[in-house]
Amino acid sequence: MWAGIAGALVNNGSGFEIAISIHDSVYNTDFASETITVYPNDSEKTSNAVEAHIVDALREFSSEHLCKFLGAGITMSLLAEVHPAYFPTI
Numbered sequence: 001m002w003a004g005i006a007g008a009l010v011n012n013g014s015g016f017e018i019a020i021s022i023h024d025s026v027y028n029t030d031f032a033s034e035t036i037t038v039y040p041n042d043s044e045k046t047s048n049a050v051e052a053h054i055v056d057a058l059r060e061f062s063s064e065h066l067c068k069f070l071g072a073g074i075t076m077s078l079l080a081e082v083h084p085a086y087f088p089t090i
Contacts, residue, residue, distance in 0.1 A: 001029070001062075003072040005054060009081060010035060016050060016081070020057055032057060047082040 004021040015035040022030040036053050039045040058069055079086060 001065075001067045001069050003058060003069055005072055005078065006075045007050065007078040007081065009038065013040065014038060016046065018050060018053055018078075020054065022061060030061065043082075043084065050078075050082050 002023050002025055004023070005018070007016055007018040009015070010017045016038045017033060017035045019033040020031070021028055034053070034057075036049055039049070058072070061067070062069060
């Protein structure tokens with residue numbers, strides 16, 4: 001299986017919506033979207049929460065459906081929100 005992962009700030013910056021689409025390289029088989037808590041003054045805590053949510057969701061799906069993930073694509077906007085240090089301003 002493969003996963004596509006996207007995320008964005010919602011609710012005036014008080015939450016972070018994470019969407020995960022799972023497909024078998026031909027068909028989309030499942031989709032989940034959930035809003036998690038944002039820690040405005042602690043970007044490391046926010047990025048750890050995002051990472052934990054994604055890993056837990058993929059592990060749960062893998063266990064429930066007896067499948068293995070071969071890869072995942074993550075949007076640049078999600079990376080920029082979670083790890084702004086990787087995207088310095090010019």
